[in-house]
Amino acid sequence: MYYVPDKTMIAGFYECKKCSERFLSVQIMPKCICPYCGETPDMEIGPDDVMPDACEDAVLLEVIEGEDNVERMDGLLSLALTGGDYEWL
8 A cells, every 4th residue: 555644734646547546645746657556667777678668647636635634535545445444434
């Protein structure tokens, strides 16, 4: 699962068009690389290696503002992924 630090005031809510995963990110951009299926380019490659394409398949759905809202959304995403206890809602 993608980690969002405590006390985060603003985060982007993304959905990957390739793998359909949803996640929060502290970087807010219209599109970004999916942390689940995307391959970030390795800057330490050799001269004979081919650099992979950075496919920005994750699209920004919503900007979540406020510490409470970010924490709530992070908890809901964790609940959706783990199928954990929902009594705290």
